[in-house]
Every structure is written in C-alpha cells, then in structure tokens.
Amino acid sequence: MRSLEIHGKLGDSVVVVGERLENLSKYLPGEADVIVTDTNVANCYRHAFPSHNLITIGVGEGIKTLETVEKLYRDFLMLGIQRSSFIVGIGGGVVCDITGFAASTYLRGVRFGFVSTTLLSQVDASVGGKNGVNFLGYKNMVGVFSQPEFVICDHRLLGTLPFEEVLSGFGEIIKHAAIEDPALFEYMEKNTKNLLDLDPTAIEKVVFDSVTIKAGVVNRDELETGERRKLNFGHSFGHAVEKMSGLPHGQAVAIGMLMAAELSKRRGLLSSRKLGRLKKLLRAFQLPTRFDTKPDALIEAMKKDKKREKDIIHFVLLEDIGRSVVTEIGLDELQLHVQEIMSG
Numbered sequence: 497m498r499s500l501e502i503h504g505k506l507g508d509s510v511v512v513v514g515e516r517l518e519n520l521s522k523y524l525p526g527e528a529d530v531i532v533t534d535t536n537v538a539n540c541y542r543h544a545f546p547s548h549n550l551i552t553i554g555v556g557e558g559i560k561t562l563e564t565v566e567k568l569y570r571d572f573l574m575l576g577i578q579r580s581s582f583i584v585g586i587g588g589g590v591v592c593d594i595t596g597f598a599a600s601t602y603l604r605g606v607r608f609g610f611v612s613t614t615l616l617s618q619v620d621a622s623v624g625g626k627n628g629v630n631f632l633g634y635k636n637m638v639g640v641f642s643q644p645e646f647v648i649c650d651h652r653l654l655g656t657l658p659f660e661e662v663l664s665g666f667g668e669i670i671k672h673a674a675i676e677d678p679a680l681f682e683y684m685e686k687n688t689k690n691l692l693d694l695d696p697t698a699i700e701k702v703v704f705d706s707v708t709i710k711a712g713v714v715n716r717d718e719l720e721t722g723e724r725r726k727l728n729f730g731h732s733f734g735h736a737v738e739k740m741s742g743l744p745h746g747q748a749v750a751i752g753m754l755m756a757a758e759l760s761k762r763r764g765l766l767s768s769r770k771l772g773r774l775k776k777l778l779r780a781f782q783l784p785t786r787f788d789t790k791p792d793a794l795i796e797a798m799k800k801d802k803k804r805e806k807d808i809i810h811f812v813l814l815e816d817i818g819r820s821v822v823t824e825i826g827l828d829e830l831q832l833h834v835q836e837i838m839s840g
C-alpha cells in the first residue's frame with residue numbers, strides 16, 4: 497500500500513493506493529453520514545459499506561446531470577446533512593464527479609472523500625479536485641474545483657469491473673505516460689500481459705505512478721491556467737468522438753490521443769517511429785485508434801468543447817514519448833489537418 501499527499505490551494509487530499517474498501521472507516525472523522533454510490537457498485541459491494549445511509553443513483557454518463565444533483569440535495573436535506581457531516585462517494589468517475597459537486601455546493605461545502613472503484617477513476621477522475629456534471633449535452637460544463645479529503649484506490653474492486661471499463665482506465669494511464677513519463681510508458685510496453693490480467697503488483701505500480709504524475713501536474717497548476725491543460729491530451733478530439741460514437745470515455749480518448757499524436761507529427765514535433773509506439777501500445781491494450789466519421793462533423797462536435805476560446809483550441813501535442821506541449825491551434829488549420837488525418 498502506498499499513499500500520496502496533495503497539498504493545494506483548495507485544500508489537502510491523500511490518495512491511498514492499495515487500501516481496502518473495508519478499511520474506509522479509518523479515514524472518516526466519525527461515521528460516514530451518507531454514502532453515495534451507483535446501482536452496479538451497490539450490488540457488488542453494499543455489504544462492505546460502513547454506513548446505514550446509502551443513496552444509490554442510477555448508472556452511466558446519462559445521470560451526470562443537475563437533476564441527479566438536485567435529487568442528492570433533497571436526500572441530504574432529508575437526512576439532516578450539516579456542514580460538519582461527511583459524505584463519501586463510492587464508485588467510478590460518474591459517482592465521484594456527481595458526489596464531489598453535490599458535496600462541495602450543498603451548504604457551501606460539506607466534507608467529502610472517495611473510494612474509486614474503476615481503474616479510470618483511480619488514475620484520473622478522482623484525483624485533482626475537478627467535480628462537475630454535464631449540461632445541455634456539454635461535458636462537465638457545470639462544476640467546481642474542490643479536493644476530496646481522501647481517495648482510496650482498492651485494486652481488488654477491479655475484479656468485478658467489465659473488461660471494457662478496465663481498458664478505458666488503461667487508456668488514461670497511457671495518456672499520463674505519454675505526456676510525462678517515458679519510464680511508465682516502457683513499463684506498460686513490457687508488462688502488458690500482467691496488467692491486462694490485473695496482476696496486483698503491476699496494477700498498484702501503474703496506478704501509483706499515474707496518480708503521481710497527475711498529482712504533480714495538479715500541484716503545479718491547480719486551476720488549469722497552464723500546465724494542467726496537458727492532462728487534456730487526446731481530450732479535444734476524444735470528447736467529440738465520445739459524444740458522436742457513444743464509446744466509453746477512455747476509449748474515445750484513446751482515439752483522440754492517436755489523432756493528437758498524428759497532428760504532432762504533421763506539425764513536425766513527433767517522429768513516425770514514436771507515433772508508431774503510441775499506436776502499438778494503445779492496440780496492445782485493445783483500445784481503438786480510429787473513428788470513421790465525416791471530418792466536418794468531428795470539427796462541429798469539437799466546436800462545442802468548452803475549452804475552446806473563440807476560434808482557437810488549446811491542443812496538447814507530443815514532442816516525444818513522455819514529453820508534451822500545450823499549443824493553440826486555430827479552427828481553420830485544425831480543419832485541414834483533420835481532413836488529412838482522417839483520410840490517411
């Protein structure tokens with residue numbers, strides 16, 4: 497078991513990798529006043545939850561809405577949740593995003609922590625203090641920056657996760673390696689089978705390394721005014737692909753990463769060999785690298801990205817495996833590249 501502390505302007509957070517769900521009580525100031533989870537996680541693990549007050553929300557991206565947040569506010573009111581209460585979200589990125597947002601805004605902020613139950617939320621969604629919901633079809637449009645007091649990453653919970661969701665998590669780990677950590681990238685190349693078999697030692701290593709990368713970037717730029725944008729590698733294309741295809745987040749981001757790497761190559765930053773390494777690793781983790789659609793339709797979907805500023809998108813490009821740069825690209829230039837990348 498290894499832990500990592502995040503000390504930010506928004507508060508302190510500790511991420512504990514390898515801890516067990518059963519030890520959750522150790523991290524609580526008293527009893528958990530309420531636990532928020534989704535139906536699937538409740539079905540698998542309700543027996544191990546340490547609280548009587550359980551709120552179960554449905555499942556999937558479709559419930560990441562203000563309506564669900566309103567339902568939580570109503571339940572918090574009924575349960576007499578106060579400023580001194582403690583709320584725990586147990587689930588994947590959807591549960592963590594909704595719970596963090598509802599807890600941070602109810603009574604102007606109630607203490608909260610997470611148990612991450614998907615690989616993706618262990619390495620990405622629950623670390624970094626971004627909490628929010630989708631709005632009118634725009635992803636993560638309404639939200640706050642607010643740190644959970646703790647995040648427990650219990651790899652034993654991954655055994656019940658659908659394999660496709662495990663693959664999505666690997667997509668985000670590859671993202672962290674590609675932007676910041678060549679050694680982690682190489683480890684994933686050499687240990688693909690162990691990782692796909694969910695070998696505990698290998699999983700704990702890549703989750704911890706991944707969290708370390710994300711925490712480092714977040715510590716340096718908590719409010720995403722500069723370097724933190726690197727974590728969006730693959731997301732400008734990925735969010736558009738996710739919306740158009742309905743693919744899970746991590747898989748859409750895998751396609752987005754390869755497109756962003758191709759864009760990096762076209763701009764003379766990344767060699768063909770390194771682009772090939774990324775493609776090979778994504779494929780080794782059974783992630784898609786192509787999405788067939790009309791280039792114009794993809795550009796239209798990208799225009800809805802909230803990170804767009806007028807006609808410019810902040811794009812994360814690769815200079816090397818493990819080294820990235822944030823660049824501004826105009827929509828006109830992007831349109832040209834997208835047409836050629838998609839026809840290639």
Ligand SMILES: NC(=O)c1ccc[n+]([C@@H]2O[C@H](COP(=O)([O-])OP(=O)(O)OC[C@H]3O[C@@H](n4cnc5c(N)ncnc54)[C@H](O)[C@@H]3O)[C@@H](O)[C@H]2O)c1
Pocket residue numbers: 534535536537540555556557560587588589590591593613614615616617620621622623624625626627628636653654655656657658661664745746
């Ligand atoms: N806040 C952030 O910084 C951040 C970063 C990345 C992604 N996200 C968000 O995270 C979300 C995606 O998260 P996700 O991939 O964890 O999806 P998810 O929360 O929808 O979980 C995926 C599926 O797995 C099920 N599940 C979860 N844990 C399980 C377990 N242990 N056993 C069996 N089934 C289980 C869920 O019920 C769901 O059906 C997206 O909404 C994305 O926007 C947020």
